Amino acid sequence: MPGSYRIGNDPLSLDHWENYYRGGLLATCPTGAAGSYDLEVRQAWVDFFKPLADDTTIVDVGTGNGAVILIARQTAAGLNKHWNLHGTDLARIDPVAYVPDGARQFSGVQFHPGTAAENLPFDDSSMDAICTHYVLEYTDIASTLAEFQRVLKSGGRAQFIVHHNQSRLVDSANWSIREAEIIKQLGVYRHLRQIINIEGNPEQVVKKRTDELRTSLRKLKLEFQHASNAGYGSIYKATLEAVQKLLEMRKQTTAAAVEKEIDRVRAELRAAVRRVKDLVKAARSEADMKALKELAISAGLSKVEFSPQVHAGTNLVGWRMTLQKD
Numbered sequence: 001m002p003g004s005y006r007i008g009n010d011p012l013s014l015d016h017w018e019n020y021y022r023g024g025l026l027a028t029c030p031t032g033a034a035g036s037y038d039l040e041v042r043q044a045w046v047d048f049f050k051p052l053a054d055d056t057t058i059v060d061v062g063t064g065n066g067a068v069i070l071i072a073r074q075t076a077a078g079l080n081k082h083w084n085l086h087g088t089d090l091a092r093i094d095p096v097a098y099v100p101d102g103a104r105q106f107s108g109v110q111f112h113p114g115t116a117a118e119n120l121p122f123d124d125s126s127m128d129a130i131c132t133h134y135v136l137e138y139t140d141i142a143s144t145l146a147e148f149q150r151v152l153k154s155g156g157r158a159q160f161i162v163h164h165n166q167s168r169l170v171d172s173a174n175w176s177i178r179e180a181e182i183i184k185q186l187g188v189y190r191h192l193r194q195i196i197n198i199e200g201n202p203e204q205v206v207k208k209r210t211d212e213l214r215t216s217l218r219k220l221k222l223e224f225q226h227a228s229n230a231g232y233g234s235i236y237k238a239t240l241e242a243v244q245k246l247l248e249m250r251k252q253t254t255a256a257a258v259e260k261e262i263d264r265v266r267a268e269l270r271a272a273v274r275r276v277k278d279l280v281k282a283a284r285s286e287a288d289m290k291a292l293k294e295l296a297i298s299a300g301l302s303k304v305e306f307s308p309q310v311h312a313g314t315n316l317v318g319w320r321m322t323l324q325k326d
């Protein structure tokens with residue numbers, strides 16, 4: 001089935017990630033104006049890549065639209081080195097096609113869509129370096145670490161950025177989940193559909209349905225104010241804007257065309273909620289990281305260290321783990 005995969009016995013659909021990548025955004029958790037990882041997060045990658053020798057082979061596992069690959073490419077260019085870059089992902093990625101100017105930006109990079117971290121298409125001891133950015137924690141960690149141990153060369157290194165359970169990203173994800181739930185409870189799209197298809201109804205029905213939509217939008221605006229005072233509310237904002245656009249669209253086109261657009265907007269909302277639910281589930285506490293360190297050691301990896309990763313001075317955005325294969 002398109003967009004469906006199976007790890008062990010668990011079916012896993014990655015439509016919600018594929019939907020995001022088709023939109024062309026580089027990173028899944030943007031921290032910079034250009035939509036990629038910047039400041040300390042970018043620096044963590046530059047520091048990891050910099051000591052690598054010329055002609056090194058690197059794989060970014062769970063690369064998505066290739067944000068970390070681009071940092072590697074830019075670092076190599078700055079050092080006048082050439083690295084063989086691979087990007088894998090279980091989702092059907094295609095950064096060359098999806099990212100603006102992708103053919104130039106990713107020239108020479110080999111991408112491997114539909115590829116599980118737990119089962120990489122590389123020979124034993126073939127990789128000098130492995131990176132994952134918000135990926136390891138989404139996988140079957142023990143199997144993935146065993147796979148990393150298999151494909152790393154002796155002396156090869158790995159770095160993982162992992163979601164932190166106390167990061168702002170997790171707070172924001174929890175807000176988004178709640179916002180989507182409230183939008184559903186208010187019946188915003190149900191009331192909108194009724195208005196889209198109102199033509200031909202008696203006047204009192206038109207008035208009743210118009211009032212219902214207005215009431216739900218008024219409540220939605222109040223919820224948005226409350227959320228934005230706390231620094232959140234992105235799902236409310238997107239919904240208010242979408243409703244406005246859909247009502248305008250109805251003035252120009254048929255109800256059927258608007259219905260189709262409502263279906264698309266709602267599918268995007270569902271995908272966004274699935275992504276943030278994935279994120280909340282993947283986020284790790286300090287105790288989890290200690291357990292992860294033990295798992296890495298029992299997979300045969302060494303020099304395993306981890307520390308909190310901040311962004312813009314004080315924002316906690318994850319954990320950074322580094323390790324090596326002796």
Ligand SMILES: C[S@@+](CC[C@H](N)C(=O)[O-])C[C@H]1O[C@@H](n2cnc3c(N)ncnc32)[C@H](O)[C@@H]1O
Pocket residue numbers: 007014017026027028029061062063064065066067068088089090091115116117118132133134135138139140
């Ligand atoms: C939060 S995104 C991170 C993408 C990218 N590294 C970034 O930072 O923008 C998580 C990615 O992990 C991928 N993923 C989830 N489970 C995976 C697995 N078992 N093997 C490989 N990739 C997986 C998803 O398809 C998704 O692209």
